[in-house]
Amino acid sequence: MPVMNIIEAVNSALHIAMDSDPTTVVFGEDVGYFGGVFRATVGLQEKHGEARVFDTPICEQGIIGFALGCAMNGLNPIPEIQFADYMFPAYDQLVNEVAKSRYRTGGMYPCGMTIRTPYGGGIHGGHYHSQSPEAQYLHTPGIKVVVPSDPYEAKGLLLASIRTPDPIIFFEPKRIYRASKAEVPLEDYEIPLGVAKVAREGSDLTLIGYGAQHHQNMEAAEQAAEEGISVEVIDLRTLNPLDVDTLEESVKKTGRCVVAHEAPRTMGFAAELSSLIQERCFLHLEAPINRCTGFDTPFSNAHEKDYMPDAPRVLRAIRETVKY
Amino acid sequence: MEFKTVSYLDLEGNLSKDFKHKIKKEELIHWYKTMHRTRRIDERCITLQRQGVINFVIGSRGEEGCAVASAAALTVDDWLFFQYREQAAVLYRGMTTEDYMHHMLLNEKDPSKGRQMSNHYGDRSINCVTVSSTLATQIPNAAGAAYAMKIRGEENVSLCYLAEGSASEGDFHGGVHMASVRYAPCIFFCRNNKYAISTSTKDQYRGDGIVPRSIGYGITGIRVDGNDVFAVYDVVKKAKDICLKGEGPVLIEAMTYRVGAHSTADDPSRYRSDDEVAEWDPKDPIRRLRLYLEKKKWWDEKQDQEYLEAMYQEVEDAIMVARNTPKPSIDSMFEDVYHDIPWNLQEQKEFLETVKEEEGH
Numbered sequence: 001m002p003v004m005n006i007i008e009a010v011n012s013a014l015h016i017a018m019d020s021d022p023t024t025v026v027f028g029e030d031v032g033y034f035g036g037v038f039r040a041t042v043g044l045q046e047k048h049g050e051a052r053v054f055d056t057p058i059c060e061q062g063i064i065g066f067a068l069g070c071a072m073n074g075l076n077p078i079p080e081i082q083f084a085d086y087m088f089p090a091y092d093q094l095v096n097e098v099a100k101s102r103y104r105t106g107g108m109y110p111c112g113m114t115i116r117t118p119y120g121g122g123i124h125g126g127h128y129h130s131q132s133p134e135a136q137y138l139h140t141p142g143i144k145v146v147v148p149s150d151p152y153e154a155k156g157l158l159l160a161s162i163r164t165p166d167p168i169i170f171f172e173p174k175r176i177y178r179a180s181k182a183e184v185p186l187e188d189y190e191i192p193l194g195v196a197k198v199a200r201e202g203s204d205l206t207l208i209g210y211g212a213q214h215h216q217n218m219e220a221a222e223q224a225a226e227e228g229i230s231v232e233v234i235d236l237r238t239l240n241p242l243d244v245d246t247l248e249e250s251v252k253k254t255g256r257c258v259v260a261h262e263a264p265r266t267m268g269f270a271a272e273l274s275s276l277i278q279e280r281c282f283l284h285l286e287a288p289i290n291r292c293t294g295f296d297t298p299f300s301n302a303h304e305k306d307y308m309p310d311a312p313r314v315l316r317a318i319r320e321t322v323k324y
Numbered sequence: 325m326e327f328k329t330v331s332y333l334d335l336e337g338n339l340s341k342d343f344k345h346k347i348k349k350e351e352l353i354h355w356y357k358t359m360h361r362t363r364r365i366d367e368r369c370i371t372l373q374r375q376g377v378i379n380f381v382i383g384s385r386g387e388e389g390c391a392v393a394s395a396a397a398l399t400v401d402d403w404l405f406f407q408y409r410e411q412a413a414v415l416y417r418g419m420t421t422e423d424y425m426h427h428m429l430l431n432e433k434d435p436s437k438g439r440q441m442s443n444h445y446g447d448r449s450i451n452c453v454t455v456s457s458t459l460a461t462q463i464p465n466a467a468g469a470a471y472a473m474k475i476r477g478e479e480n481v482s483l484c485y486l487a488e489g490s491a492s493e494g495d496f497h498g499g500v501h502m503a504s505v506r507y508a509p510c511i512f513f514c515r516n517n518k519y520a521i522s523t524s525t526k527d528q529y530r531g532d533g534i535v536p537r538s539i540g541y542g543i544t545g546i547r548v549d550g551n552d553v554f555a556v557y558d559v560v561k562k563a564k565d566i567c568l569k570g571e572g573p574v575l576i577e578a579m580t581y582r583v584g585a586h587s588t589a590d591d592p593s594r595y596r597s598d599d600e601v602a603e604w605d606p607k608d609p610i611r612r613l614r615l616y617l618e619k620k621k622w623w624d625e626k627q628d629q630e631y632l633e634a635m636y637q638e639v640e641d642a643i644m645v646a647r648n649t650p651k652p653s654i655d656s657m658f659e660d661v662y663h664d665i666p667w668n669l670q671e672q673k674e675f676l677e678t679v680k681e682e683e684g685h
Contacts (some may be wrong), residue, residue: 025475051475054506056502057501057505061464061498062501062502065498066465066468066471066498069466069467069469070469070472072453072465072469073469075475092495093461093464093495096458096461097461102663103660103661104439104440104456105446106434106437106446106454107659108448109453109454164663166662194666240666241666
């Protein structure tokens with residue numbers, strides 16, 4: 001089985017999707033001839049033609065609005081927004097139209113699409129190439145949110161997303177686009193949406209994360225083990241639909257929970273997870289659910305390392321929660 | 325560059341010899357009847373709003389010609405994307421008065437399941453895409469739907485209605501721009517009706533209306549008298565030909581006037597004079613077509629009275645049926661958010677059912 005990075009795995013998934021479904025169309029800024037600024041769409045235009053794989057003007061609201069029209073009329077669009085920070089020009093189309101299209105038309109017009117977009121910090125991208133805006137879309141009925149953490153996950157989750165008849169934002173962890181490597185089958189496979197992965201079993205504390213943060217969490221769990229703390233690490237994979245049963249089962253077992261993400265703390269997804277878990281596991285909790293997150297500040301380039309909830313900071317949250 | 329206004333029918337109902345299309349008598353009478361029925365439905369809905377039966381109504385008085393003639397120039401396989409003042413096009417395509425009233429009353433027979441405000445009609449069986457309140461969002465949607473037709477090799481177009489106010493939104497640029505670079509077969513039909521709620525054109529744009537913007541996008545632009553049904557029909561036919569020749573989208577600016585209020589939540593007497601409105605009486609699209617039909621001896625006062633009497637009754641009957649049709653079920657509130665109902669919506673649905681049961685509903 002070949003070893004791939006996340007870019008290569010995404011590219012492999014896109015080739016398979018375009019081969020297996022003639023209604024798929026891929027478009028966005030620089031995705032066609034050039035193959036994308038991160039090279040995720042390399043070779044698609046050459047193989048599948050300019051009608052199905054094309055460059056667009058720099059106009060995110062046009063890209064997403066156009067994608068919705070394609071979806072309404074029988075295509076399966078896979079638009080790319082070059083950075084998650086640049087989804088905001090398309091925010092109205094996403095939140096008011098794409099998310100609501102099936103609902104407001106009484107189910108007459110479909111709106112399935114998979115919007116690929118790189119997110120997150122750690123690449124010295126400053127505020128406008130580092131944000132993690134997933135919570136914005138988790139607060140929007142109608143949109144599903146998927147965040148893969150490694151190449152194997154990325155390929156299987158992307159293929160499953162493309163074949164799901166709902167609008168999905170597929171946040172790709174650009175910090176580990178090339179750093180994360182794994183064995184990835186060349187053939188077609190899917191990882192079902194709505195199923196979290198218990199990446200490491202443990203008995204003292206449940207540590208929940210997703211995307212690039214998952215790797216910081218795994219590192220922190222390893223260090224905690226050296227201190228005699230047994231941490232169960234869960235990679236959510238899909239934020240909506242959420243696999244709440246796996247979280248509940250784990251926290252009932254461990255009695256302690258830390259949720260970690262890069263996004264700002266206030267109204268971040270950790271707040272929702274914390275609320276859901278206390279509703280379901282209140283009598284099993286030995287300590288308050290702890291959040292290890294980014295700060296409620298914009299993303300400062302000079303202070304990038306200070307902003308990130310990295311492994312040492314996650315370890316600190318683990319220790320705090322265990323000692324409580 | 326000057327954009328002349330295409331017009332064939334004068335204010336006395338005389339049709340220019342330059343109009344080359346052959347349109348059957350029955351078809352023209354159908355246009356006339358559809359415009360009249362639309363106007364009557366609008367009037368009755370506005371009254372029902374005053375009586376508290378309907379929450380909100382947008383009338384289309386004075387602009388029925390834009391909608392009917394543009395729909396008539398296309399086939400039912402061409403998709404229509406609306407702004408919201410184009411109910412005459414939906415009725416032209418075959419939505420019955422009763423079905424229209426089911427939507428206006430937001431009951432269980434409303435195709436949109438009562439989820440939006442009234443006047444947000446749509447019907448997939450006649451390729452009428454449901455209205456969205458957010459202005460101009462339909463423009464890039466129409467471009468994408470047209471592109472799907474193009475890459476499948478279909479001989480059809482999208483027609484997207486908008487108005488001079490919504491042309492100020494970023495989605496106008498996004499939609500027309502995407503359609504132009506992708507050569508999408510899309511007709512952008514802008515009703516320049518002089519008002520966006522209270523804001524007149526002098527505060528909406530500085531240039532010569534909307535159509536000169538076509539030059540910037542490298543596409544064909546046409547200006548037409550929106551109250552002349554023959555001219556609207558002609559330019560939409562031509563626009564479809566241009567689209568299907570592979571030349572890309574067309575921007576049409578139909579010059580018209582919003583005779584009524586913006587909606588039932590508006591009072592136009594606060595921002596414009598009765599004299600200004602009265603200037604548009606002779607240009608009324610229904611009046612002009614009727615004068616033409618009478619000159620051709622295809623229509624007379626007696627036929628008009630008979631038609632109006634029957635149609636008024638049809639509208640009253642439809643209102644009664646729609647008023648007596650129940651609201652959509654509670655279940656339907658949780659459907660269509662996603663393709664399948666996820667656990668959280670299932671839980672919330674069960675919660676609401678329990679609450680309703682406890683409250684004795």
